[in-house]
Amino acid sequence: MNGKVYLVGSGPGGEGLLTKRARLVIDSADVVLYDQLPGEEILASLPARAEKIDCGKYGGKHTLEQDEIEDLIVDRAKRGMNVIRLKGGDPFLFGRGGEELEAVRSAGIPVEMVPGVSSALAVPASVGIPLTHRNYASQVTILTGNEDPTKPEPALDWQLLARSRGTIVILMGVANLGKIADALIRNGKAGSTMVAIIERGLRKDRRVTTGSLATIADSARKKGVKPPAVIVIGNVVKMYNPDNPDLIPVEG
Numbered sequence: 001m002n003g004k005v006y007l008v009g010s011g012p013g014g015e016g017l018l019t020k021r022a023r024l025v026i027d028s029a030d031v032v033l034y035d036q037l038p039g040e041e042i043l044a045s046l047p048a049r050a051e052k053i054d055c056g057k058y059g060g061k062h063t064l065e066q067d068e069i070e071d072l073i074v075d076r077a078k079r080g081m082n083v084i085r086l087k088g089g090d091p092f093l094f095g096r097g098g099e100e101l102e103a104v105r106s107a108g109i110p111v112e113m114v115p116g117v118s119s120a121l122a123v124p125a126s127v128g129i130p131l132t133h134r135n136y137a138s139q140v141t142i143l144t145g146n147e148d149p150t151k152p153e154p155a156l157d158w159q160l161l162a163r164s165r166g167t168i169v170i171l172m173g174v175a176n177l178g179k180i181a182d183a184l185i186r187n188g189k190a191g192s193t194m195v196a197i198i199e200r201g202l203r204k205d206r207r208v209t210t211g212s213l214a215t216i217a218d219s220a221r222k223k224g225v226k227p228p229a230v231i232v233i234g235n236v237v238k239m240y241n242p243d244n245p246d247l248i249p250v251e252g
Contacts, residue, residue, distance in 0.1 A: 002065015003030065003081040005073055007097050007103045009090040010038035012126075013202040017117045018042060025114055030081035033072060037088025037119075038226060041204060044147040050084075051076075066096060070103040077109045088228075090116040094144050094171055118142075120169045123201045127208055129240050131167045136235035138164030145173020145231065146178060162187035167234040174227045184233070185213055189230035194237035199229040212241060 006025045011017035026032070031052040034043060036056035046052055052070060055064050064072070069085075076083045091097030091113065104111040120142045124131055131140045141164055147154055162167060163182045166185040173180055174197075185191050191214030199207045211231065
């Protein structure tokens with residue numbers, strides 16, 4: 001008899017924003033295939049009895065390729081195990097959860113989605129940046145920063161993005177930050193548009209770098225900004241106050 005697969009979002013880091021459902025199914029695991037993004041606090045809380053398989057991406061290098069991950073999920077479930085595929089944020093927002101869902105369904109294995117709090121929403125909020133504000137933005141666009149904006153046929157419409165009067169949130173965009181900023185400016189976005197980069201989300205060592213579209217890539221380079229980081233572009237960045245004493249990381 002097959003086991004069951006759970007595609008679980010762990011939230012933006014730390015147990016504070018891990019859902020009760022996620023905690024329940026993680027504790028029932030026979031095997032956990034995890035990324036690095038859930039953070040040390042959650043990874044340290046995985047059941048001692050469970051098999052733990054690292055599927056993370058470190059410095060651009062994949063521990064396992066996507067097809068290998070899907071094969072492992074299906075293999076363990078066919079052995080009758082409760083399989084937890086643990087991801088940072090939400091599995092369906094740039095987490096390749098859709099591909100894994102297809103693979104599990106094709107194998108005829110029961111599967112449950114456990115949504116997670118996305119870092120795209122939680123990380124800006126954690127430093128006092130609201131993605132919408134009556135005075136600044138009435139729409140939000142979330143996009144992946146993994147796509148090179150200089151490639152011949154980008155999937156993203158940079159002209160449309162540059163015209164947006166709302167907030168733009170970019171995940172996985174540190175490596176291409178300069179190209180992203182140049183593409184937006186080249187397509188008409190003002191170079192003075194405000195930008196914030198929040199590194200390491202809700203962890204104790206969180207750091208925020210602010211600037212404009214014209215300056216942010218240089219500022220990030222000088223400060224040694226590294227992933228994981230969430231990039232926020234738009235007037236809502238005006239709300240960020242580095243001296244606010246009430247902004248406490250969730251982890252720890």
